[in-house]
Amino acid sequence: MRASHTQRGFIAAMLHRLSGIALAVFLPLHFLALATALNGANALDSFLALTRQPLVQFAEWGIVVALAVHMMLGLRVLAIEFFNFHEKTLAALSICVAAAFAVGLALILNAG
Amino acid sequence: MNPALFIAQRLTAFLLALAVAVHLTTILYAVHGGLSAGEILARTRGSLAFLFFYSVFVIAVAIHAPIGLRNVIREWTAWRSRSLDVALVLFSLVLLALGFRAVFAVYAA
Numbered sequence: 172m173r174a175s176h177t178q179r180g181f182i183a184a185m186l187h188r189l190s191g192i193a194l195a196v197f198l199p200l201h202f203l204a205l206a207t208a209l210n211g212a213n214a215l216d217s218f219l220a221l222t223r224q225p226l227v228q229f230a231e232w233g234i235v236v237a238l239a240v241h242m243m244l245g246l247r248v249l250a251i252e253f254f255n256f257h258e259k260t261l262a263a264l265s266i267c268v269a270a271a272f273a274v275g276l277a278l279i280l281n282a283g
Numbered sequence: 284m285n286p287a288l289f290i291a292q293r294l295t296a297f298l299l300a301l302a303v304a305v306h307l308t309t310i311l312y313a314v315h316g317g318l319s320a321g322e323i324l325a326r327t328r329g330s331l332a333f334l335f336f337y338s339v340f341v342i343a344v345a346i347h348a349p350i351g352l353r354n355v356i357r358e359w360t361a362w363r364s365r366s367l368d369v370a371l372v373l374f375s376l377v378l379l380a381l382g383f384r385a386v387f388a389v390y391a392a
Contacts, residue, residue: 188351188355191348191351191352191355192352192355194348195348195351195352195374198344198348198378198382199378199381201385202378202381202382202384202385203385204385205385205386205388205389206381206384206385206388207388208320208323208324208388208389208392209384209388209392211392212320212321212324212392213320215320215323215324215392216319216320216321219318219319222318223317235307235310238303238306238307239307241303242299242300242303242304245299245300248296249293249296249300252293253293274307274311277311278310278311278314
């Protein structure tokens, strides 16, 4: 295995882990936010008003991209482990990250 | 990794790949024109398909996330004792409880 090959695999594994940790931290907060609907639609709307602040919107964009990154890199792992997929690591990594950012871009273009 | 945990992690990964793809598509559709409680609840309230889909999603996440965190924590830190497993079981239960509470909130709102 070439050193560069290993390094690219390392970048993919690191991105997969960091996005996974971000999602694990975000999830309980996401669930708590949705549960505000227990106090009625107005309570949920009050929370949604907070999410219109630029910093929160940036964080939302980040978490959606993290979700897309984690899914794509997870598919990469499944493809390698279960489908005997001999990856071209750089290409696979590029496709995963590009697809994730396409989702992020679509989110920005679609919002507002 | 423990073989049972490995299998659970990978089985839920297959399930989550599908669920996340649907969820991302829903997000992109839902944010169009801005999010409002009325719009969200109109899709979720009383929908059995929604209830089923997101219940499966919550269960899969509550299995998948703690196993993933366990791998990362065991590899990056010195915390490998039984207390780590206990903490992650608790994290899984928190995800289950909060997740079902959230699903119920928007289903029954």
